[in-house]
Amino acid sequence: MSKNFCTLLNCMDGRTQLPAINWIRSNFDVEYVDIISEPGIDKVISLQKEDFMNSLYKKISISLNSHGSSMVFIAGHYDCAANKGNKFQHVDQIKKSADIIGKQYKNVVVIGLWINENFQVEKVC
Numbered sequence: 001m002s003k004n005f006c007t008l009l010n011c012m013d014g015r016t017q018l019p020a021i022n023w024i025r026s027n028f029d030v031e032y033v034d035i036i037s038e039p040g041i042d043k044v045i046s047l048q049k050e051d052f053m054n055s056l057y058k059k060i061s062i063s064l065n066s067h068g069s070s071m072v073f074i075a076g077h078y079d080c081a082a083n084k085g086n087k088f089q090h091v092d093q094i095k096k097s098a099d100i101i102g103k104q105y106k107n108v109v110v111i112g113l114w115i116n117e118n119f120q121v122e123k124v125c
């Protein structure tokens with residue numbers, strides 16, 4: 001049995017957790033999905049506020065270093081209470097966030113996900 005971990009940066013919204021976890025486990029050789037959640041996390045990362053980013057990097061590093069994760073997923077979703085805006089705006093933020101995280105962790109695969117109005121997952125980068 002695989003014991004592979006990955007890391008998911010997701011909104012706190014309870015509607016998004018299982019779709020994201022199930023999609024990741026269906027598409028990658030991953031058993032466990034470490035979740036770091038923040039309301040509207042795609043927007044928050046793209047703004048790069050220093051305090052938030054320092055805290056986020058500490059959390060990501062635990063997943064990478066202690067659990068051996070080598071993949072980080074960043075998700076945004078439809079009807080986000082903390083991040084209003086259309087799909088186009090979200091996808092832009094998800095891509096920007098993926099770029100930021102990818103620059104911080106050069107040996108990690110970073111993948112951006114959009115969770116649509118049917119709470120289905122689409123890979124955006």
Ligand SMILES: [Zn+2]
Pocket residue numbers: 011012013039040077079080081082083
């Ligand atoms: Zn949300």
